[in-house]
Each structure stands twice: as structure tokens, then as C-alpha cells.
Amino acid sequence: MADVAEYFNGKEIAEICSGTRLNNSDKFPYIKKRLNGSGGYRIYFLVLIQDENVFLIFIHPKTGPDGAENISDKAKAKYYKDVLEAIKVGNLLEVSTSNRTLSFSPLQNTDKWKARIIE
Amino acid sequence: MSTAEFSEKIAFIANDVRVLSFDEKKELPGEEEMNRLLDAVNESRKFIEAKTARTEQLTEALEAITWMTNPSEQDLSEINQLISSARDLRRTLLRTYLHLDHFSKQKNILLTEVQHLKRALDEFTETIDDVESVFFFLPKDKNFTEITDQLTNL
Numbered sequence: 457m458a459d460v461a462e463y464f465n466g467k468e469i470a471e472i473c474s475g476t477r478l479n480n481s482d483k484f485p486y487i488k489k490r491l492n493g494s495g496g497y498r499i500y501f502l503v504l505i506q507d508e509n510v511f512l513i514f515i516h517p518k519t520g521p522d523g524a525e526n527i528s529d530k531a532k533a534k535y536y537k538d539v540l541e542a543i544k545v546g547n548l549l550e551v552s553t554s555n556r557t558l559s560f561s562p563l564q565n566t567d568k569w570k571a572r573i574i575e
Numbered sequence: 576m577s578t579a580e581f582s583e584k585i586a587f588i589a590n591d592v593r594v595l596s597f598d599e600k601k602e603l604p605g606e607e608e609m610n611r612l613l614d615a616v617n618e619s620r621k622f623i624e625a626k627t628a629r630t631e632q633l634t635e636a637l638e639a640i641t642w643m644t645n646p647s648e649q650d651l652s653e654i655n656q657l658i659s660s661a662r663d664l665r666r667t668l669l670r671t672y673l674h675l676d677h678f679s680k681q682k683n684i685l686l687t688e689v690q691h692l693k694r695a696l697d698e699f700t701e702t703i704d705d706v707e708s709v710f711f712f713l714p715k716d717k718n719f720t721e722i723t724d725q726l727t728n729l
Binding site: 474475476477478479480481482483484485486488490502526529532533536537540 | 638641642644645698701702704705706708709712713714716718719722723725726727
């Protein structure tokens with residue numbers, strides 16, 4: 457996971473807006489990023505450009521004991537829906553990337569996104 | 576074993592060593608021949624690395640296309656043609672890779688370089704499929720597009 461932490465650590469929003477954009481949105485790109493080639497990781501994340509927030513959705517290695525093939529379109533849609541639901545109910549974890557590791561802690565203030573979702 | 580038998584054995588081995596030593600000296604490639612061999616290996620390495628770099632560039636270029644917002648019918652038609660051409664190129668590159676893989680394993684040379692080409696080819700293949708999904712499959716998934724609509728209201 458050190459490579460994943462390193463990828464996000466200290467980056468400007470514009471710098472992480474690369475890879476394959478899945479959702480035809482300039483403001484809220486849903487991105488698939490390949491890390492370290494075909495044997496590395498695949499990261500799926502959503503970016504709220506205006507707020508400069510990144511929602512890490514799904515990560516999988518391509519090889520090793522936890523390795524998996526690329527996810528299907530159906531799975532991409534499911535994770536996309538999952539992240540929206542998580543934002544709606546405020547079920548989010550804050551990810552920090554210090555010391556080349558990913559640390560997760562409950563995110564307290566999620567109202568700013570919840571309040572803005574029009575059902 | 577008697578002394579005479581030992582002597583005979585030693586003479587036999589000594590002869591074997593002399594013959595082998597002579598053959599080895601005869602067969603030792605000269606500096607010029609070694610340089611030619613190394614040049615050929617280096618040329619092959621450059622050839623494979625150039626193919627790998629070109630494939631990686633194409634993969635990045637394909638990824639960049641997915642950042643096109645609201646493509647027109649004409650754009651989609653061109654993207655569709657591009658996907659077909661990319662798949663054709665992939666088949667050709669795969670044949671090249673299989674040839675190089677067989678050669679490198681047989682000669683036990685340039686294994687890493689060929690492996691890098693394989694990785695680049697895998698990424699290229701994956702990206703072609705992703706581009707097709709982005710422009711032709713995901714936009715037809717109502718659940719998917721509805722989420723984008725909801726996010727737009729954030």
C-alpha cells in the first residue's frame with residue numbers, strides 16, 4: 457500500500473486527475489488509476505474538484521494472494537453508487553498518508569456534502 | 576588399481592584435458608566477434624524498449640481521451656474506429672511479443688525487456704477495454720448515469 461499512499465501524498469488535485477475517467481464529469485471525475493503497471497494496483501476514486509476532496513472508493517492489486525482481474529462495468533457502477541450513498545449518510549473514513557502508509561479514522565464533519573445532495 | 580592402471584588413467588585424463596583446452600582456445604571468440612554479439616544484443620534491447628515505450632505512450636494517449644466531456648456523434652464514431660484500430664494493433668503487438676518471448680527464453684537473454692513489453696501490452700489491452708466502457712457501455716447504464724446526475728447536484 458506504500459505505493460498507493462505515495463501516489464496521493466502531497467499531491468495537488470490537478471496532479472491526481474489523470475488515468476481513465478469513467479463518468480463524463482469535469483466537476484466530479486470518477487477515476488480509475490493504474491499504479492505500477494499490470495502487476496501493480498488499480499485504484500478507483502472520486503474527486504470533488506471544487507471542494508478539493510478525494511473519495512477513495514476501491515483498491516485492488518493485480519497480482520499476489522489478493523490479486524484480482526479488472527472489475528466489471530457492473531462493479532464500477534456499484535462502487536460509484538456505494539460512494540454516493542456513503543456521502544449521503546456520512547459513512548466516511550478519513551484517510552491520511554503519512555509515513556508511506558494509509559491510515560483510516562472516522563470522519564466527523566460530513567454535513568457539508570450531505571446537505572448539498574438533492575434527493 | 577595398479578600403478579600401471581593409474582598411469583594409464585592419468586594419461587587418458589591428461590589427453591582429455593589437452594584436447595578440451597585446445598578446442599576451447601580455438602573456439603574462444605575474438606574481441607571483434609564478441610563486440611558484434613554484444614552489439615546485436617544491444618540492438619535487440621533497443622528494439623524491444625522502443626516498442627514498449629511506444630505502447631506505453633499509446634496507452635496514456637487512450638486514457639487521455641476518456642477526459643473528453645460530452646462527445647458528439649462524430650467524436651464517438653471516431654473513437655469507435657480508434658478502438659478497432661487499437662485492437663488490430665494489439666493483435667500485431669501480441670504476435671511480436673510471442674515471437675520475442677519464445678526467442679528470449681530459448682536464448683536466455685533480454686528476459687526483463689520482454690517482460691516489460693508484456694506488461695505494456697497488458698495495460699494497452701486493459702485501456703482499450705476501458706475506453707470502450709467509458710464511451711459505449713457505462714453511458715447506457717441508467718444506474719450509473721443517474722449517480723453522475725446526483726453528484727452534479729452536490
